[in-house]
Amino acid sequence: MNFIEEVIIAKPNKKSFFGLTMLESFSRDLDNHIKEKKDCPVLLDLSFIKIWDIASLLWMTIALEYYKGQGLSFRLKLPESNSSMSYSDIIHFDKSADYLRRWRFDRALTCIDSQIENLLIDSQKNYFNPCEPRMYYLAQSIKTDKGLLDTLLSRRLAEIKLLSENGTTGTSTITPETIAQCIGYYQNEHIGNILTKTCNMDRDKAELFSNHLINEGLHNVKDHPNATIGMVAISPMGNSNWLLLCVADNGHPIPKTIYPRFREDMFDATGLPEMYSRDINIDLKCQITHHATKKGVSRKLISTTGKEPGMGLTYIKEDAVKLFAGNLRIVTDGLYVEYVDSCEEPKNKKIWNNPWSGNLLRIAIPISPKNNKINNNLETETTI
Amino acid sequence: MYILIVDISAESFGKLVSAGYYVIDDNVWSYDNRKDKEFQSILQCLKFDISQVVYEKLEVALSSSDDRGIINDTICQILDFLVKKKITQNDPIMIVFNLMPFELRSPFFDKVIEEIFAKRKKCFKIKTVLFLLRSKTWLRSSIILQHFKDSNKNLPFEIMALDLSGYCYLHKRNHVIEEKQFSIELFGNVLDIDDKNIYNSLVFKTNHIIGHFALTNSHIRTHYNLNKFIKRDSVWIYIYQIIKEIIGDKKRVLLIGLGLEKGVVNYICTQISSVFGSDKIDYIMPSQPPEYELNCDDVTKNDLIIIITDIICSGKTVKNWLDQLSELNSNNKPIHVFSIARMLNTVVPFNNSTVTSVAVIRREYYEKDDCLLCRIKQPSVTVSKSEDFSTILKNPLTPYDFWEIVKDTQALVKGVNTKDRNLLYRIDSEKIIDRYGFWLKNIIIERFKINWTNTKVTALCVVKEAGGEKFAQIIAEALKVQKIVTVERMTLSRVTSSSGLPASEDSPFLPNDKVLVVDDGINYGKTLEKLINYCCAAGNMPIGAMVFDNRLPKNELMKIRNIMGKNHIVDLYNWPTLSNS
Numbered sequence: 001m002n003f004i005e006e007v008i009i010a011k012p013n014k015k016s017f018f019g020l021t022m023l024e025s026f027s028r029d030l031d032n033h034i035k036e037k038k039d040c041p042v043l044l045d046l047s048f049i050k051i052w053d054i055a056s057l058l059w060m061t062i063a064l065e066y067y068k069g070q071g072l073s074f075r076l077k078l079p080e081s082n083s084s085m086s087y088s089d090i091i092h093f094d095k096s097a098d099y100l101r102r103w104r105f106d107r108a109l110t111c112i113d114s115q116i117e118n119l120l121i122d123s124q125k126n127y128f129n130p131c132e133p134r135m136y137y138l139a140q141s142i143k144t145d146k147g148l149l150d151t152l153l154s155r156r157l158a159e160i161k162l163l164s165e166n167g168t169t170g171t172s173t174i175t176p177e178t179i180a181q182c183i184g185y186y187q188n189e190h191i192g193n194i195l196t197k198t199c200n201m202d203r204d205k206a207e208l209f210s211n212h213l214i215n216e217g218l219h220n221v222k223d224h225p226n227a228t229i230g231m232v233a234i235s236p237m238g239n240s241n242w243l244l245l246c247v248a249d250n251g252h253p254i255p256k257t258i259y260p261r262f263r264e265d266m267f268d269a270t271g272l273p274e275m276y277s278r279d280i281n282i283d284l285k286c287q288i289t290h291h292a293t294k295k296g297v298s299r300k301l302i303s304t305t306g307k308e309p310g311m312g313l314t315y316i317k318e319d320a321v322k323l324f325a326g327n328l329r330i331v332t333d334g335l336y337v338e339y340v341d342s343c344e345e346p347k348n349k350k351i352w353n354n355p356w357s358g359n360l361l362r363i364a365i366p367i368s369p370k371n372n373k374i375n376n377n378l379e380t381e382t383t384i
Numbered sequence: 385m386y387i388l389i390v391d392i393s394a395e396s397f398g399k400l401v402s403a404g405y406y407v408i409d410d411n412v413w414s415y416d417n418r419k420d421k422e423f424q425s426i427l428q429c430l431k432f433d434i435s436q437v438v439y440e441k442l443e444v445a446l447s448s449s450d451d452r453g454i455i456n457d458t459i460c461q462i463l464d465f466l467v468k469k470k471i472t473q474n475d476p477i478m479i480v481f482n483l484m485p486f487e488l489r490s491p492f493f494d495k496v497i498e499e500i501f502a503k504r505k506k507c508f509k510i511k512t513v514l515f516l517l518r519s520k521t522w523l524r525s526s527i528i529l530q531h532f533k534d535s536n537k538n539l540p541f542e543i544m545a546l547d548l549s550g551y552c553y554l555h556k557r558n559h560v561i562e563e564k565q566f567s568i569e570l571f572g573n574v575l576d577i578d579d580k581n582i583y584n585s586l587v588f589k590t591n592h593i594i595g596h597f598a599l600t601n602s603h604i605r606t607h608y609n610l611n612k613f614i615k616r617d618s619v620w621i622y623i624y625q626i627i628k629e630i631i632g633d634k635k636r637v638l639l640i641g642l643g644l645e646k647g648v649v650n651y652i653c654t655q656i657s658s659v660f661g662s663d664k665i666d667y668i669m670p671s672q673p674p675e676y677e678l679n680c681d682d683v684t685k686n687d688l689i690i691i692i693t694d695i696i697c698s699g700k701t702v703k704n705w706l707d708q709l710s711e712l713n714s715n716n717k718p719i720h721v722f723s724i725a726r727m728l729n730t731v732v733p734f735n736n737s738t739v740t741s742v743a744v745i746r747r748e749y750y751e752k753d754d755c756l757l758c759r760i761k762q763p764s765v766t767v768s769k770s771e772d773f774s775t776i777l778k779n780p781l782t783p784y785d786f787w788e789i790v791k792d793t794q795a796l797v798k799g800v801n802t803k804d805r806n807l808l809y810r811i812d813s814e815k816i817i818d819r820y821g822f823w824l825k826n827i828i829i830e831r832f833k834i835n836w837t838n839t840k841v842t843a844l845c846v847v848k849e850a851g852g853e854k855f856a857q858i859i860a861e862a863l864k865v866q867k868i869v870t871v872e873r874m875t876l877s878r879v880t881s882s883s884g885l886p887a888s889e890d891s892p893f894l895p896n897d898k899v900l901v902v903d904d905g906i907n908y909g910k911t912l913e914k915l916i917n918y919c920c921a922a923g924n925m926p927i928g929a930m931v932f933d934n935r936l937p938k939n940e941l942m943k944i945r946n947i948m949g950k951n952h953i954v955d956l957y958n959w960p961t962l963s964n965s
Binding site (some may be wrong): 151156165194203222295312315 | 402
């Protein structure tokens with residue numbers, strides 16, 4: 001069947017890195033396409049990307065599921081080397097492709113279509129099951145299983161995990177039970193010991209990565225009603241000194257879930273609208289989101305349940321920023337906030353175009369991996 | 385000293401799961417399986433003054449599945465218990481909360497402490513509240529305790545945590561913190577771990593797959609999910625005891641991790657390094673043959689080398705490494721081999737190196753060129769990575785598979801006379817399911833995926849008899865089905881083609897239920913027909929049927945399929961001969 005597809009390119013930055021900033025630009029292009037040429041199928045060209053921010057991969061999955069629901073018919077072109085490339089490019093694109101395979105990006109794509117071949121261009125139908133040997137991250141063995149990334153890959157801890165049970169099309173559910181299973185999976189792996197061994201991290205601090213950051217990140221998804229997609233991923237960021245933990249869902253956004261409590265806690269709520277709306281101004285939205293990260297706040301109202309401290313996001317923020325000297329980024333309902341250095345107020349906030357419902361928590365902590373080649377400060381490149 | 389040990393009852397674990405907490409799959413910490421008096425040895429080891437101890441146990445039943453309700457239930461029942469026991473103010477009390485079966489979270493823990501402080505009765509002299517936790521960081525990072533400390537208020541009692549890694553964290557009333565370490569072997573005394581329990585934990589309580597697997601140097605019949613096995617608390621403590629004895633007083637130890645299950649071996653090496661200290665333990669996970677990976681330095685600078693591996697069959701891989709190590713081992717440093725399991729006919733020791741295994745599997749491996757399974761043409765799978773083991777499940781059960789498990793479980797029953805039939809013999813599927821339930825669940829999942837793609841079953845329908853119900857139970861576990869409808873045989877017989885269900889019966893299904901009919905076996909197919917008719921009369925055409933074994937030929941089976949719109953009838957084993965009619 002011949003049809004003409006428009007091509008929309010996902011443009012990475014100068015270093016061929018695709019982070020949240022680039023994803024936002026990409027999603028604006030998709031919005032424009034839907035407004036102007038909704039019925040025209042589109043080829044989403046991701047093939048120029050050499051380095052991925054795992055957070056942008058998860059958030060893009062949620063975006064694509066949303067856009068498909070809006071009527072966008074698309075296929076993906078993923079990065080891959082070819083013989084006309086320079087040697088350096090061949091290495092980079094092969095690595096980029098193997099990262100997607102090792103992260104199990106195919107698993108994330110099943111949230112959009114259970115037959116993921118429908119989402120890929122013809123020449124890439126076997127993209128996630130290529131012939132061996134591959135250049136990097138062979139399916140059956142990991143070289144030098146001692147570095148952080150290699151250990152995570154060997155133990156399959158770098159794979160994207162889904163929090164939903166995909167039963168049949170349209171019946172995906174995220175339940176406390178599925179979240180509990182995911183928590184148990186990570187806890188059983190004693191990731192803290194991996195960080196202690198491979199990054200010389202203090203033992204108690206390393207345990208908090210698992211007991212606070214992973215646990216609370218996952219528990220947080222429970223508080224977002226109507227989520228049909230939930231994903232979690234852990235990965236070092238390229239060759240940099242950063243370890244990322246990302247949790248994404250497409251449930252009700254944090255400001256919406258916390259708004260009734262925010263109103264109740266405000267000394268003077270007279271100026272506040274009675275119901276939350278996505279169109280409220282960015283400063284107020286930021287205040288509401290920040291309120292969710294304060295001690296003793298959850299979406300359960302004081303009046304209905306008595307004193308009920310909700311501490312999950314507090315632990316995440318305080319540990320990520322104060323204990324680990326890292327940063328926490330939250331993208332939700334058109335808002336981007338970043339906590340760095342201080343927990344008192346977000347250091348950065350801006351509008352972030354996401355017409356879809358959902359929440360992204362991106363936690364980045366600095367590490368000192370023993371066997372890593374450093375010097376790629378990718379983390380700062382995603383800072384606005 | 386009055387020590388009250390508090391457990392959450394196993395029946396209440398579901399409430400915690402509903403609240404989003406993970407419950408471990410090992411029941412070794414349960415109320416009935418422990419030797420609680422051994423807690424005393426841990427406390428004495430930590431130099432606590434424990435004399436004249438009276439032990440009491442309390443199992444708490446939960447009625448709620450939210451944090452506040454769970455905590456409330458627990459504390460109220462503890463206080464009621466103490467009142468009933470008429471504990472006086474002169475009896476110092478230690479309350480021990482056994483929270484080992486659960487992965488908790490800091491906010492939950494804060495609420496526990498808060499509620500204990502708020503609800504305690506002054507008539508009790510609670511001296512210590514001790515939490516048995518999977519990680520002391522939950523107590524260590526408690527915001528509530530920090531709040532008390534910051535406000536210069538003494539705690540009403542001291543709070544202590546003993547965690548799975550062998551750390552004791554004590555927060556005294558005056559906020560002085562003491563941290564100590566103890567050997568997790570002491571937990572081993574409490575949990576009553578022995579060789580037999582560990583063996584049973586692997587063979588009877590661990591998921592496994594049966595097939596014909598062609599490994600590099602041998603062929604094997606069974607593969608166990610070692611990943612879950614080694615992460616059980618009891619198994620880890622057992623491994624720790626073995627490794628500790630092997631290491632002894634050696635100052636520098638090199639671990640060499642070998643085997644197909646790289647994740648499993650890596651886990652063990654990381655855990656050993658963590659427990660014994662990374663200044664003492666180093667490890668390599670080689671991906672190339674030993675001549676490329678080892679040098680003289682690796683051997684000479686260490687006092688001991690331990691080869692850590694998953695399952696030893698022929699031992700050729702390990703022997704190859706031992707040969708290379710011995711060439712470099714000019715100082716005759718000891719070399720030990722540790723494996724999670726080995727086969728019954730694995731010949732040990734190797735090259736004069738001691739071989740220790742957690743379990744000896746009571747099956748044999750086959751040499752590549754002398755394999756019984758090859759001779760009888762059992763379908764095989766070449767295994768180069770651990771994921772390959774599960775590809776065997778796409779094949780149907782062979783007669784060899786079937787009769788091997790029947791023999792193993794003594795499931796062949798002869799001369800069966802029932803009201804409506806005489807059978808020369810029948811298969812007691814209950815015995816097979818008891819012994820091979822894990823493996824069968826794997827097959828059920830695969831068969832279901834193939835035959836009912838993109839379908840979620842919401843209800844099973846089975847006749848109310850032991851064999852069928854048992855089979856339905858494992859299907860429910862495999863496919864995560866919440867509802868099992870069991871129907872009396874008499875009721876099935878009363879369904880008519882015109883009036884449908886008997887007048888006294890209401891439909892047990894919801895209108896949009898996707899119903900899978902289940903039976904343990906098909907002899908003549910009559911029971912299956914009746915179940916299908918029952919579902920149709922109840923307003924729910926079944927999506928199909930699944931049975932353990934089937935003796936009907938295809939054309940007879942098609943007659944039954946026709947009454948449910950030709951939907952699939954899937955059997956795990958199909959008899960190659962016709963049944964007696």
